[in-house]
Amino acid sequence: MAYRLFEGKKHASSYWKYRISPSDDLIRQVLDFLEKRQCCITCSILGQKGHPFELAVDVGCGSGQGTVLLAKHFASVVGTDVSPAQVEVALEHAKEPNITYRQCVAEELPFADSSVDLVTAMSAFHWFDRPRFLQEAHRVLKPNGCLALLNYTINMELSYPDCCSHTLNQVCKEFYAALQPYRSPHLGASSMELYREAYESIHYPDKDWQECVWVKRPMPLSSYMGLMESFSSYQALLREDPQKATALSQDICQRLMSVMRVTSVETEVTVAVQYFYLLACKPKEA
Template identity: 35%
Template structure:
């Protein structure tokens, strides 16, 4: 990925409260794995931390955790923790001391970064053998009864409104430059039991949905919501939704 002259749009700048309520949470096993491969447990830095979903999971395993995000709204909606220092800062300018960090993570965020600038910061703040992990979760996988209608919505209807960076998430960051000593991560997934309102609430956090609304195409969401409600059945009936966790992970 190359640096752009224009700053990347922050699609979530006004959505911290909804993001915190509906975005799926990572499993504890993800933090356990990341802590197990870090060279020590002194300091972890979570870049593009949003409201602190992964940041919070890392806190029990490190003496200190720093959560960085360019959106003050996201930081304002982060849950306080005595081990976590949240700061408003972009990925390209990490306000962290040189050679101080054992683990640097970016969860569902690296596709927004100027990667060469971010990687330069990672090398500056990382200790010898520090671990860097770019984490993402793929496309939601609903139950079979909902799958065809959801896939049509995701690909054909709302698909044109996704920013280009979304393709990097869909590929699990497989195509991005990752100039570190890479190693394999275990197979992990997010699994939740959701009511219909939670499922729809999650869709409202999508940047593509926000773009479609701005373009006057809220009808796409309304039509999909009506269709999925019929397929769902009783709105308070819980259905299983899953997301595969993808990771590029390596050492400095």
């Protein structure tokens, strides 16, 4: 069963403003995995050396932050999402001429059999009907095409100069603990387990699993708070008790500023994000 969340225009706009996308290094790891499996390709597309690949499909693309990272590596990139509002926001920010967006469910992709070089899902796979999506990804992937499923944990770590990191992150942990009761039961205790199960269920002989890739990102404290407020658990609390949700967020923000000894929510902090990912290559003879 697929789950439909994050579909309102306001939430979609929040996604564009606050949601983080994989780092260039993470995208490079995905592309290196794909390139090694398609090393026999000797074409040159778009006048670039080497070979941008032909087609990438970013499923559950949301407002398109991850989709745009693929543009310079492919002749064509298509972002798909079930939410009209998310696609609308993605289109509002679309600048690259080789990117298009389509509204569709993840389990029924509008692409021909064996036509796609790379299928990605960045922080979205856990909401899909996972067995059906994996079957659909297998259908549309070319032989030697690759599947990349990336996500990150909510347990982020903050750091700030001349500030006790332990004290700072104790406040963050209290925030995460307060949101835990509002976490979707569909996700279980950890979404990482859903991805690990998918990795085990994929019968491709050539696959890779990484569960602890830390990426550090500088951002204003306000953006960290906006990111946390975009998560499904906070949104669930907000729907149930808007006053409680707002009070929780304001309290956490004030406590973080107190620990940092700053007065502006625009003060920049470093946020360490733990990513995990699954890469798999469809066999040539499939």
